[in-house]
Amino acid sequence: xxxxxxxxxAVPSDxxxxxxxxxxxxxxxxxxxxxxxxxxxxxxxxxxxxxNHGGACTVVTMDEESSKVALREALALGADxxxxxxxxxxxxxxxxxxxxxxxxxxxxLRADVVLTGSRTADRRSAQVGPMVAQLLNIPAVTFAExxxxxxxxLHVTKRIGxxxxxxxxxLPCLVSVGADRAAPAIATAWGIYDxxxxxxxxxxxRRDLDLHxxxxxxxxxxxxxxxxxxxxxxxxxxECEFFEGDADDVARQFVRRLKSRGGNIR
Numbered sequence: 001x002x003x004x005x006x007x008x009x010a011v012p013s014d015x016x017x018x019x020x021x022x023x024x025x026x027x028x029x030x031x032x033x034x035x036x037x038x039x040x041x042x043x044x045x046x047x048x049x050x051x052n053h054g055g056a057c058t059v060v061t062m063d064e065e066s067s068k069v070a071l072r073e074a075l076a077l078g079a080d081x082x083x084x085x086x087x088x089x090x091x092x093x094x095x096x097x098x099x100x101x102x103x104x105x106x107x108x109l110r111a112d113v114v115l116t117g118s119r120t121a122d123r124r125s126a127q128v129g130p131m132v133a134q135l136l137n138i139p140a141v142t143f144a145e146x147x148x149x150x151x152x153x154l155h156v157t158k159r160i161g162x163x164x165x166x167x168x169x170x171l172p173c174l175v176s177v178g179a180d181r182a183a184p185a186i187a188t189a190w191g192i193y194d195x196x197x198x199x200x201x202x203x204x205x206r207r208d209l210d211l212h213x214x215x216x217x218x219x220x221x222x223x224x225x226x227x228x229x230x231x232x233x234x235x236x237x238x239e240c241e242f243f244e245g246d247a248d249d250v251a252r253q254f255v256r257r258l259k260s261r262g263g264n265i266r
Contacts, residue, residue: 002055002149002171004046005111006079007102007132008039009061010070033069038117040077040184042177045147046115047078047185053149055112056080060105062098063090068201075195077185082199083109087206092218099131101216104209106136113154114174118143133174141167143178 010033035043046057059074060083061067071082085101093101106114114136116129133140141156145164148155156167156175169175187195206216214220243253 002049002053003110003112004049004055004057004115005106005109005113006039006042006046006057006059006074006115007061007106007128008035008043008059008070008074008117010034010067011036035070035073035077036117037184038177038179041179042115042117043074043077043079044183044185045144045175045177046113049113049147049149050080058083058109058111060085060102060109062086062093062101071201072195073187075199076187076192078187078191080199081202083202083204085204085209087216089206089213089217089219092221093216094221094223095127096131096222097216097218097220099128099135100220101209101211102128103132103135104211105204106132108204108209112171113147113149114138114172116174116176118176118178129174129176136172136174138172138174139169140174140176141169142176144175145178147175 012033043057043059049055050057057079058081059071059079061070062085067084067086071084075082083105085105090097090101114132116132118129130140130142141158144156144158146157152171154169154171154173154175156169157164158167158178159165206213241257243250243257245253
């Protein structure tokens with residue numbers, strides 16, 4: 001038996017949205033919300049693990065009315081349970097504050113395997129999954145292609161360039177699923193029926209998760225978004241720089257390089 005929890009997020013079905021000149025915010029009125037394909041692949045992987053080993057696949061997401069649509073879609077795709085994390089204090093969360101909320105929920109759910117999309121279609125930061133793993137103090141493998149559970153160890157395969165690498169991660173662990181994972185989950189007619197008639201959405205707030213209000217939302221976010229701008233895709237060669245060392249060394253080198261290029265980092 002394996003307890004799988006998949007973290008998802010609702011994103012606009014059409015990412016070519018307008019940005020308000022007055023507020024600098026995206027104009028999202030009338031937007032149709034969906035689960036992005038990376039997370040649909042994660043759901044498919046979670047359902048596969050449960051089918052092969054028994055247990056349950058739970059989906060969890062944060063706040064906003066649009067999230068209920070995503071949870072219903074996930075239930076239609078085959079997830080067993082859905083949890084909505086909603087509280088006024090969660091508003092304005094950056095990646096770190098979001099990771100804190102998700103980590104608290106995952107602890108409460110006692111997840112054996114945490115699955116995420118490698119990144120979301122709207123922000124593409126690819127930060128939340130690894131942050132959650134760090135907060136939970138569990139191993140993480142990113143951009144996974146396939147998994148195989150053997151006892152209490154998850155064998156995870158990912159593509160690096162033209163080669164495949166396999167990692168062994170003891171449970172509990174976190175895996176972010178990349179685009180190389182075969183096909184995303186697909187809803188059936190019976191799945192859609194069950195999602196709206198026989199399956200409920202569990203709702204937890206900040207107190208249910210035993211979180212202090214200073215650690216979540218805007219208060220718990222060291223990053224602030226000033227405004228959104230539409231940018232043109234840059235074409236031509238892209239310069240890449242690699243940093244070597246352990247995680248702390250790489251982080252320090254990265255911050256120093258950003259500062260040397262004029263980045264405003266506290």
